[in-house]
Amino acid sequence: MARDSEDQDMETETNGAAEGLDPTSAVTGLPQKRFYRQRAHSNPIADHSFDYPARPEDVNWRALYPSIQPDQKVTFADIGCGYGGFLVTLGEMFPEKFSIGMEIRVKVSDYVMDRITALRHKSGEAGAYKNIACLRTNAMKYLPNYFAKGQLEKMFFLYPDPHFKRAKHKWRIINQALLSEYAYVLKKGGLVYTMTDVEDLHQWIVQHMEEHPLYERLKEEEEQSDPITPKLYQSSEEGAKVVRNKGDHFLAIFRRL
Numbered sequence: 001m002a003r004d005s006e007d008q009d010m011e012t013e014t015n016g017a018a019e020g021l022d023p024t025s026a027v028t029g030l031p032q033k034r035f036y037r038q039r040a041h042s043n044p045i046a047d048h049s050f051d052y053p054a055r056p057e058d059v060n061w062r063a064l065y066p067s068i069q070p071d072q073k074v075t076f077a078d079i080g081c082g083y084g085g086f087l088v089t090l091g092e093m094f095p096e097k098f099s100i101g102m103e104i105r106v107k108v109s110d111y112v113m114d115r116i117t118a119l120r121h122k123s124g125e126a127g128a129y130k131n132i133a134c135l136r137t138n139a140m141k142y143l144p145n146y147f148a149k150g151q152l153e154k155m156f157f158l159y160p161d162p163h164f165k166r167a168k169h170k171w172r173i174i175n176q177a178l179l180s181e182y183a184y185v186l187k188k189g190g191l192v193y194t195m196t197d198v199e200d201l202h203q204w205i206v207q208h209m210e211e212h213p214l215y216e217r218l219k220e221e222e223e224q225s226d227p228i229t230p231k232l233y234q235s236s237e238e239g240a241k242v243v244r245n246k247g248d249h250f251l252a253i254f255r256r257l
């Protein structure tokens with residue numbers, strides 16, 4: 001059967017771990033990214049094989065967050081978290097909140113899970129990083145399987161894949177159909193943070209969010225005074241790359257009405 005080359009998300013680059021090398025750095029005790037590389041794009045519309053819960057009540061959050069109590073919930077979601085740099089920042093900034101990173105690529109989500117395990121281990125008795133976790137899933141398909149109506153306080157879409165070609169615009173993670181689904185899992189007053197280095201994608205995001213009746217864009221002063229805003233520029237791996245390359249950043253934050 002013919003396959004679009006971008007469908008082949010399972011194809012990986014040289015993987016030292018598969019060759020029997022230890023992916024953990026002897027210096028930092030953290031996993032090294034080079035052992036977890038994977039091609040940049042994954043087709044979010046293709047059928048991947050995912051295990052997913054039938055409904056939010058079926059999610060075993062305790063398996064992800066060892067200290068979570070039955071009355072506590074995940075309220076922050078980093079959608080397409082990549083290698084997890086921003087997720088780690090969220091964990092440090094908001095120790096009382098439970099944040100989840102959702103990532104479709106196998107190797108990349110494996111890296112984030114190993115990174116969190118190593119950070120928890122290094123933190124020892126301080127018990128840090130027990131409030132962050134990563135799930136390998138397709139966030140464009142399964143969000144309502146994980147989150148109840150109005151559960152999330154914040155959703156982050158940082159440097160989402162731009163899918164430049166018009167025919168691939170349907171792959172964009174912010175699109176008309178999905179905005180209603182995001183509104184469903186977000187609580188009223190909840191915030192959607194978007195950041196990209198691609199101006200055309202930024203305009204697309206702003207246009208679609210502003211056209212949707214359940215979102216309004218924050219005023220620039222509000223965007224700038226949010227304590228998370230400075231972290232959106234370079235906490236994530238993609239953001240750091242844009243800073244290194246002296247690229248542009250386009251920020252927009254929206255409130256769920």
Ligand SMILES: C[S@@+](CC[C@H](N)C(=O)[O-])C[C@H]1O[C@@H](n2cnc3c(N)ncnc32)[C@H](O)[C@@H]1O
Pocket residue numbers: 040042044079080081082083084102103104105108137138139140141157158159160161173236237238239
């Ligand atoms: C350009 S990267 C940005 C990663 C990260 N947010 C950052 O700023 O470094 C986009 C990420 O979104 C992930 N992704 C794309 N579609 C997804 C989907 N439907 N569900 C979950 N993750 C997805 C990709 O695998 C990729 O890691």
